[in-house]
Amino acid sequence: MTINEIQDELIEDFAFYGEWMEKYEYIIQLGKEVPLIDEKYKTDQFIIKGCQSKVWLYPEVIEGKLFFKADSDAVITKGLVSLMVKVLSGHTAKEIVDADLYFIDQIGLKEHLSPTRANGLLSMVKQMKLYAIALQNR
Amino acid sequence: MEKIDIQKVRADFPLLRREVNGKPLVYLDNGATTQKPKVVIDAITNYYSDMNSNVHRGVHYLSQISTDAFEVTRRKVQEFINAKEDFEVIITKGTTDSINLVATCYGKAxxxxxxxxxxxxMEHHSNIVPWQMLCEEKGAVLRVIPMNAKGELDMGAYANLLSAKTKLVSVTYVSNALGTINPIKEIIDLAHAINVPVLVDAAQGIQHLAIDVQKLDVDFLAFSGHKMYAPTGVGVLYGKKDLLNAMPPYQGGGDMIKEVTFEKTTYNELPFKFEAGTPNIEAGICLSAAIDYINELGIDNIKAYEDELLAYATNKIIEIPGVQLIGEAAQKSSVLSFVVDGVHPYDIGVILDKLGIAVRTGHHCAQPVMDQFGIPGTVRASLAVYNTKEDIDNFIAGLNRAVNMLV
Structure with a gap:
């Protein structure tokens, strides 16, 4: 699936949840269920410092595509991180660099990507794109 | 509690009527900043509609009335903290600015x-970093009074730290992260016994308890306007006359000079020596409206009301399974800081926000405090005079809901 197809699928998934409460319960569930990153990668090398919740991001290149694993110490952030990984992981560098991440806005979670939000999510997206740029320039 | 007419008080704060995320606002982030009463908001409008002009300079009418109003604030502050002289009240940008002024100027001298x-x-970063910078520059040494698990200072250790090498003590009156009220009088008396001056950071104290600088015999007192119902961008440094006179100026510029030639500048007298440049005139003038407001309610009434509210909230929150209070000092003011087992404070803050409840989460600019308790941060609910038992009930219900979702 392309990045946009995954985004559209997520938008459809979230359309089931009318109430904010249900959306958050789903995100929290995602955050609790997914064991996202091996403890050995939870090091300073892979940390993205938000003000309050920590995010770890571990990139891997497999057959020319960029794969991400990520994690957070806060469960809501972890749920959001897992959505981001779902969308961007497993694509070519060019696809990731060019990606327009409209799904967060459309599922009503835009506030979490605001630069004033202290959760490290925006920095994570930037870092994902930076890894892609680095891969492109290799 | 009957001395505060809470319905009347709430009606004084227009912002409290708004909704957040479709829910009535429950504002419990007063340690960060308080909302403003209508008298302060009106004073801001009035300043710009009626008297806006630069202070301490003009010959013209508007400049004179704005200067007069600005100087009224200085005298109001003087009375409010019972300073001996009005020129011992320096108008600054806020607590951080006040502490940096002392670190720079007292440090130089x-x-x-x-x-x-x-x-x-238990200091806020703004009462740590300026001293670290000074120590680095001068090769001086920073000593830290330890605290116990309840969040109370170890006064025996403090007495042992005081020595002939000690040149200044700088401590907070009330901890922003824990709510501890420190035994400031005792801290000052011990330091004075060996002629060491004391700075008290009253950013979290001035709006909650009566402060008399002469009774305390404190040498410097720093606080912010915006945490005491006044606008942002104004604060106070009180300093004893002799100390302020012995210190060199802070910044150079207008207002702080007596005479300037290219060969030499002579400095203005107190307080202007420390007030270079155009101040935040609007905020400075409106600080007096906030002080009037506090005086009208009575600071002792405010304290009694908030203490009762804090006790009410404390009793309720400890009933929630998994909640651990951070900061359980015998003497506390207006702060409920806590963690919940297995839950990140940030997650609780996000859910509470969705319910229209404003709290602060994180390290509260006091990372060493968090390190001592071995936690990344806390959730902090901090009270002001306009909070109610209903606010607390809503907060507790919201917290229960958040914990149920997250655990």
């Missing part, structure tokens, strides 16, 4: 290599 400055383990 009095701190030398190998000498020591004492702070405490």
């Amino acid at each position: 009095f701190i030398h290599e190998g000498e020591e400055i004492i702070i405490s383990a």
